[in-house]
Amino acid sequence: MKTIPIQLPDTVFSALRKTPEEFVQEMRIAAAVKWYELGDISQNKAAEIAGLSRRDFINTLSRYQVDFMQYTAEELAEDMTNVD
DSSP states (O other): OOOOOOOOTHHHHHTOOOOOOHHHHHHHHHHHHHHHHTSSOOOOHHHHTTOHHHHHHHHHHTTTTTOOOOOOHHHHHHHHTOOO
16 A cells, blocks of 8 residues: 655644544545546545445445436446346
């Protein structure tokens, strides 16, 4: 695992009422949710980035008002043709 240092103003933590550790975890989750919503990554990869199980990640999506099913019309049509 890589550690990547980032610099943030000290006021960020108090403004959000989070410890630095909680803030970093929330950043990981928010980034993973957004990348998943944009279709850049899968649920499994998003859960891994967020540091959550896939089940917990799917539950977290509702907090961000993101649908757990991210299908394009083409992907959905393709999946429907493969259903027996």
